[in-house]
Amino acid sequence: MSSPDIQKQVENAVKRLNTLYTRTLPVKVGTKAVSLTKKRFSDSAFNGRAWQEPYRRKLSFKGAQASYKTLLSGTNHLRDATYFKPEPGKVYIRNQVDYAQIHNEGGSIKVTAKMKRYFWYRYAAAKGARLTKKRGGLRKTKGNEALTREAMFWRNMALKREGSLIRMPRRHFFGPDANMSKEIRKIIERELQLFVKNYGTYFRESR
Structure with missing residues (x-):
């Protein structure tokens, strides 16, 4: 093999390795990290x-509100707002929803006038959805019982003093854990092994 051939082989190898470092690995690692983050919601x-x-689940609210899992809703906005931004040799996992941090870390939030209006709205909606008898009075159904519990929950929330605190439990969904670290390590090892294998094949075929 002549010197120019060696130089070309080295240049091709460096170019492919650089692509692996700057684009392939950041995208694959980011995709896996986001997928595992979203899986925590399910x-x-x-x-x-x-x-x-x-x-809402402990009190067995009626309808969709009771069926949604923790931190999930009809839109799943918090879950689906997680995304990644790849850069050479690294990747950033982000979620910029305003209330993401309080859910992820836990803490307390102050009751505002706007929140109280929302609580009263939910109270009125739950109370008004109950079924009544033709001659008046509520029907004795499980649905009505669930709506009554829901209405009382929202009433109690609405009666909270403006400026008082509501404790938010920590529901950790963001950041690495043992399984994520393991899966990312597997991706890196697999891509490096594939690079060595493919480059070795390319080197042998070009001789």
Whole structure:
């Protein structure tokens, strides 16, 4: 093999390795990290530690509100707002929803006038959805019982003093854990092994 051939082989190898470093690995690692982050919402857990259930499930609210898992809703906005931004040799996993941090870390939030209006709205909606008898009075159904519990929950929330605190339990969904680290390590090892294998094949065929 002549010297120019060696130089070309080295240049091609460096170019392919650079692509692996700057684009392939950041994108694959980012994709896996986002996928595992979103899976925590369906598992309602982080690294095997279950999240605290919301009151709507403990009180068996009626309809969709009762069926949604913790931190999930009709839009799944919080879950689906997780994304990645690849850069050479690294990748950033982000979620810029305003309330992401308080859910992820836990803490307390102050009751505002706007929140109280929303609580009253939800109270009125739940109370008004109950079925009544033709001659007046509520029907004795499980649905009505669930709506009554829901209405009382929202009433109690609405009666909270403006400026008082509502404690938010920590529901850790963001950040690395043992499983994510393991999966990312597997991706890196697999891509490096594939690079060595493919480059070796390319080197042998070009001789």
